[in-house]
Amino acid sequence: MKHGFDNEKYLRIQSEHIKERISQFGDKLYLEFGGKLFDDYHASRVLPGFEPDSKLKMLMQLRDDAEIVIVISAVDIEKNKVRADLGITYDVDVLRLREEFMKRGLQVNSVVITHFNGQASAVAYRERLERMGINVYYLYLIEGYPTNVELICSDEGFGKNEYVKTTKPLVVVTAPGPGSGKMAACLSQLYQENKRGVKAGYAKFETFPIWSLPLKHPVNVAYEAATADLNDVNMIDPFHLEAYGKTTVNYNRDIEIFPVLNAIFEGIYGENPYKSPTDMGVNMAGFCICDDDVCCKASLDEIIRRYYNTLCSYAQGKASEKEVNKIALLMKQAKISTAHRRTTVAAHERQEQEGGAHSAAIELEDNTIITAHTSDLLGPSAALLLNALKHLAGIDHSIRLIPQEMIEPIQRTKVNMLHGSNPRLHTDEVLVALSLLSLSDENCRRALDCLPLLDGCQVHATVMLSEVDRKIFKKLGIGLTTDPVRKG
Numbered sequence: 001m002k003h004g005f006d007n008e009k010y011l012r013i014q015s016e017h018i019k020e021r022i023s024q025f026g027d028k029l030y031l032e033f034g035g036k037l038f039d040d041y042h043a044s045r046v047l048p049g050f051e052p053d054s055k056l057k058m059l060m061q062l063r064d065d066a067e068i069v070i071v072i073s074a075v076d077i078e079k080n081k082v083r084a085d086l087g088i089t090y091d092v093d094v095l096r097l098r099e100e101f102m103k104r105g106l107q108v109n110s111v112v113i114t115h116f117n118g119q120a121s122a123v124a125y126r127e128r129l130e131r132m133g134i135n136v137y138y139l140y141l142i143e144g145y146p147t148n149v150e151l152i153c154s155d156e157g158f159g160k161n162e163y164v165k166t167t168k169p170l171v172v173v174t175a176p177g178p179g180s181g182k183m184a185a186c187l188s189q190l191y192q193e194n195k196r197g198v199k200a201g202y203a204k205f206e207t208f209p210i211w212s213l214p215l216k217h218p219v220n221v222a223y224e225a226a227t228a229d230l231n232d233v234n235m236i237d238p239f240h241l242e243a244y245g246k247t248t249v250n251y252n253r254d255i256e257i258f259p260v261l262n263a264i265f266e267g268i269y270g271e272n273p274y275k276s277p278t279d280m281g282v283n284m285a286g287f288c289i290c291d292d293d294v295c296c297k298a299s300l301d302e303i304i305r306r307y308y309n310t311l312c313s314y315a316q317g318k319a320s321e322k323e324v325n326k327i328a329l330l331m332k333q334a335k336i337s338t339a340h341r342r343t344t345v346a347a348h349e350r351q352e353q354e355g356g357a358h359s360a361a362i363e364l365e366d367n368t369i370i371t372a373h374t375s376d377l378l379g380p381s382a383a384l385l386l387n388a389l390k391h392l393a394g395i396d397h398s399i400r401l402i403p404q405e406m407i408e409p410i411q412r413t414k415v416n417m418l419h420g421s422n423p424r425l426h427t428d429e430v431l432v433a434l435s436l437l438s439l440s441d442e443n444c445r446r447a448l449d450c451l452p453l454l455d456g457c458q459v460h461a462t463v464m465l466s467e468v469d470r471k472i473f474k475k476l477g478i479g480l481t482t483d484p485v486r487k488g
Contacts, residue, residue, distance in 0.1 A: 001365055001456035003049030004294030005285075010054060014284045015061040018203075021282055025201025025273075028193065030186040031282070033174040038100065039085075043207055045479065046222045046299040047285065048456075055207075059172065060104060066170040067107040070094050071180045073115045074122035083176055091125055094307035110135040110164055112438070117141040136156070136474035137162040139181065139188055146260045147185075153267030158191035178230065187261075191268050198387040201273065204254075204280045209234045211248045211278050213285035218334060220249055221229055225306040225330050227321040236465055240276035248278040263280040303331055303459065303477070306342045308481035312464055318375030341481065343460035351462045358487070360384040360461040362478070364392070365453065377407045379424040380461055381469040386430060388457075390451035395443050402433045402444075422487075427472040454478055463487055 022029040038053040051057070059066060076090045083093050098108045111129055113122050116138040124134045138163045141279055152158045166187075171189070173182045186202050193200035208223035220234050232456075237250040238241075239258055254277040257324035261280075263270035274280050277367040289295055307327045313319035331337065338344050359373040360380040370391055372383035386401055410433070411423040425433070438445040448462070455477035463485045466475075474481045 001007050001048055002290060003295045004031070004048040004291040004298065005049035006034075006288045006290045007049050007054055009050050009287040009290075011048070011058050011061065012112045013287065014058045014282075017282055017284050018062060018170070018205075019202070020420075021203050025458055026199035028166070028171065028198060028200040029171050029191055030171045030173060030202050032182045032186050033172055033484065034178075034182075035176055036205065037097075037172075040207070041227065042222075042226055042265050042302070043285075045305075046287065046295065046302050048294055048298050049290070050285075055205075055456050056104065060106065064107050065168055066172055067166060067168040068101050068172045069107050069110050069112055069164060069166070069185065070097055070108065070114045071114055071175040071182050071185050072121045073180045074113050074117065075111070075115050076180065077120045077125050077312050078119045081177070082259060090176040090180075091128045097174070097176065109166065110137060112119045112164060112181075112185050113140040114137055114184055115141050116483055120309070121366055125354075135165070137164045139185055146257065149260065149263040149267055153191060153264060157338065159195070161192070162198075163192045164189055172288060183257075187264055189269075194268050194421070203284050204219050204279070206332040207283055207285055209249045209251055210247060211237070211250060211267075211283065213249065215247075216250050216302070216333065218296045219242065221330055222299040222302040222306070223251075223328045224301045228306070228310060228326045229319065233325070237276050237278045239400060243275035243279075248276075250277045250281075254280075270315075286366060288347045289417040290331060300334060300336050303327065303334060304336065304344075305479060305481050307331060308337070308460075308483070311484040312482060315486070321342060338358075339457070341460060342367075342369060343458050347460045347462050358461070358463040358485075360459060361455075362387060362388050363458045365457065374424065376390065377404065377411070377424060378430070379422070379465075379469070380463065381473070382430045383427050384459065385427050386460075388446075389434075389447040389450050393452050394441070394447040395447065399443060400442075401447055402437065404428065406433060406437075424468075428468055431472070451476065 038056040040052050040055060043050045044052045072090055072094050075403055081090045086093065101108050111134055113126060113136060116122055127222055129136045142157050144151055160319045173186050175182050186216060190200050190202055203393060209220040213220055215234055215236060224232060224234055233252040234249055235252055237248045238254060240246060240248045258277045262272045310323050310327055312318050314321065315326050343361040343363050346369045347359050350359035350361060350373055351357060354373040357373040358380045359371060360386055361369055363369055370388045371379055372387045374380045375383060390397060407425060410429060414420040415423050434444045434448055438448050458479045459473060461482045462481050470480060
């Protein structure tokens, strides 16, 4: 697909900018990493060309000078909070993150448990990690945080926390998800380092909103859609405007907390090195957009995708009506509707043609639209996958890649042996069948060889798909949306 983002430039100038920020403070920089360090698929969708692990690659260029601290809230441990995109709890994800970082040669010395107030589950978690040889530290719950600055910046506030021992000039503070206490961990360390005579600084790395783009730029609007559950709102940074006379974009939570941060910095250093929330950031992504039109189109597609995802979550009781309404409002502001997603229109038209049968459509790289509908043998997503591969491989549509006599035994096993209610083949089963047939069938081999061409394509289905089908599309790099309709 067309690229709108220069990833190589990003890796180069982002690492250089962080090095400059380290030198600004002298001994040490605590860098709060918002969002995902790797698997950042939102960024790769709205900035085509941005690789999902770009931030990790950038960090690896600094690995000789960097170490990572992973933060988790005791409240999240106690609640067994789950990371929605992976389906695992935050406490498990801490170990996954640590393993992934270390696999890539990055140093992970410690885990910090924030919001600690004696929770038994947090104590047990610490003991478990320490048995694994991991250094663990507590950051205690401070009454009146973050507004009680006098208490926070005292020996009974930050001074009561356990001092996290670090050895590198760059300390990257990350977490499984939002609300983990990353900023508090950074500020606590600034207080502790200052008491020990160490010149330490703080900076924040948030990819979105992109401060150097206009407030209503589609990339920034797509960020609001992505955080509808958090009710984040992009705003002009009033502190930056006042200090420099320049318009930059930040989001409400950072702007609202800045006066408090300003007081905390003054409590630690005597003065604040930053004049605005934008000053605190180090993100250079906005300077790496090489085709604004491509990024705008991708971002508008992402807003619609978020809308459909939230509709489906609402139908499943996992999202609120408020979230749905917020994204609907963002779509109006961006002057788009679901009809702007070509696959949506095509899937609905196919469904109407087939007398209401669940249907799906895919838009290929050359803008060709392929459609399919459910049948006795195949679900709409499996049928669509076969139709798209036949088109890409130049195979006549009338040719059956998987013979009916091969599908029927699989269906009998699913229903009679495995007691399934849906006999139709899913996408994974179709791919396995194609793989087996490719040993003797040239058409199946050619079809399989075209799978990589689906990366970046867009799909819409008129029915919510099974978890299996959703995962297959994700692994293939396909952008999926569905109507909030359950299978009948």
